[in-house]
Amino acid sequence: MITILRLGHRIFRDQRITTHCALAGRALGADGMVYTGQKDRDTEDSVRKVAEQWGGKFSIRHSDSYKGEIDGFRGISVHLTVYGMPFQEKMAEIRRKKDIMLIVGGEKVPPDVYEKSDYNLAVTSQPHSEIASLALFLHEYFQGKELGKRFPSPRLKVVPQAKGKMVKKA
């Protein structure tokens, strides 16, 4: 199980970034997302709607406490941060673990997140995007197999095309 913990969501500013984190997480093999900060029904609804339409199970829920989530988690916690060690150096070690909480920050990450996390890892030491970091982490974790992941019982399914669009309804 891979769970994303998204910290410090703000409805006005983060809605699309948080949604992209959830959808990229889902598409690339994560099982769900927990988020802290402001509770946001619109973001939850849009993520649940995608999961219903496109198949598989992906959960999303709000939490009041990142500390509670990290402390209560029984697997290993991996905080993705520009300040961490290169993620590719720890990947072989992490890949042996089955239960992972992938922590991605909002604008200001509380200092104890660095302490509480089992790993603080960087996807390059350049400032960029938590969405890109999540995607590359999952891609390396699953070694590309996530690209062929099947999503059970979809209502909608893309039929890949060289030109144009085709979507099948179940």
Next chain:
Amino acid sequence: MITILRLGHRIFRDQRITTHCALAGRALGADGMVYTGQKDRDTEDSVRKVAEQWGGKFSIRHSDSYKGEIDGFRGISVHLTVYGMPFQEKMAEIRRKKDIMLIVGGEKVPPDVYEKSDYNLAVTSQPHSEIASLALFLHEYFQGKELGKRFPSPRLKVVPQAKGKMVKKA
């Protein structure tokens, strides 16, 4: 040279997504971004500021015409879209090309973009994020070497840490 063409930017709605596309592109080896839609000095300034502070060259400019950009481009154009063929199947072919325009949509991609692009490729056939798609495309194109990319003459540089943060000033 890898150039990102970001379509249909809207100042209010897309500012952070477009910025993440540019910064993830820069961090993962792209050389610049051209965007269409609304001209947005704030987004341009924030991307230029990151490039100045963190080193290397990364250009960003607005264009009035996606048609002009695609038609005038002398390399190959790759449109990343959920409706396209699996990107991993075409990667060996594309990797031989040196000049690539990576096209990423906004909400509504004009139909002729599918016609004009040399490739329409999907990073999974699931709806997720143009930022994640860009990141995975660049990672596979550069075969992971982009993770060690150096950015000349930075003012700021992260010194990777297992816990906490360290940034060096030049």
